Amino acid sequence: MGFWKHRCSVVAGVLLLSVLSACAMNRDTTSDGAPLARQITASGQCGFTAPGLVYMDSRERLDALSEARGVNLVAVENHDFEREHLLLVAAGRKPSGGYGVALEESRIREGVLAITVQVRSPAPDQAVTMALTSPCALLAVTAEGWSRATVSGPGFDELSFQR
Incomplete structure (x- = not known):
């Protein structure tokens, strides 16, 4: 009886570890x-x-982007780069106004930060x-738990980078 009790405890422990590691x-x-x-x-x-990604893990990289592209990023003047990094998601050239980029969701799967965005198009009328x-969107992304990121979604072909 002791053997089976021990074996059940081991199996239960392995199952618990599997669930915790999956989480x-x-x-x-x-x-x-x-x-x-x-x-x-x-x-x-x-x-x-063209569609693209710019990853910024420091104030220096943010300043370099602002200078090179003339993009005014006042919204992140006091950003905490220890906690969150920045990711600029660009949709590329569009023929008119009415286009936009919006964050849909994010998830970390086995060390990959998977970000889903949507490129909105203007209505026909x-x-x-x-x-x-x-158009582009500026995202703040967690600084921990991932080594590679992918960005994809409706109207946006997948792009990725390794850090």
């Missing part, structure tokens, strides 16, 4: 319950001619500016 590998919030990614701001003019635009 650690797949999650959609930080350890303190905050979202893995949040949208800080969006713009219709970011200056990117919507009045829009007749000028080339380059």
Whole structure:
């Protein structure tokens, strides 16, 4: 009887560890319950001619982007880079106004931060500016728990980077 009791305890322990490790590998919030990614701001003019990602893990990288692209990122003036890094998601050149990029969801799966965005298009009867635009969204992403990120979604082909 002792053998079976011990064996059941071992099996129960292995099952518990499996569940806990799966939770650690797949999650959609930080350890303190905050979202893995949040949208800080969006713009219709970011200056990117093609879809792209710009990862910023320091104030210096943020300043370099602002200087190189002329993108005004005042919304992150006092950003805490210890806790969150920044990710600029650019949709590329669009033929008119009315386009935008929006964060849908984020999840960490086995060390990969998977971000889903949506590129919104203007409605057929919507009045829009007749000028080339380059919409983007600025996201704050958790600084911990991932080594690779992917961004994809409706209207946005998958892009990824390794850090």
